[in-house]
Amino acid sequence: MRKDIEIPEVKDVYIVAVKELHADYKTEDWNAYIINDGNEPLEMVLLVVQGYDDKDMTTHMRHTIKILPAKGFAKIEFMEESIFRLNNFYSVTYFLHNKMYEKRFEFPAHSIMDDNAVNVPVMGKLGVIAK
Structure with missing residues (x-):
């Protein structure tokens, strides 16, 4: 029965966009990261990334992280600034503990900008946190 299905709530996991200096090109680039602020490592992390609006849609990008340590983070991808006009989502x-967790995080269109940057957990840097 549907009432018997337990859907665990995602806690202490974040998707963030962080502006960083690219050492080789001397440019400031936005990069997407996943953060595990929990006390247990996450296993077999699967990410599906896509941007869209009424007219345009990017291709699906898929990423896998075998283990994301507790209080750790991992870079997902470089974010080209031309996609900031789109709604960008990360599924x-x-x-965790032999249970599957799932959540969709979204950066609304035009939300990735310096003015929206806050301190992000674990990394100790400024960034934009996906909703």
């Missing part, structure tokens, strides 16, 4: 699935 995250992972296993």
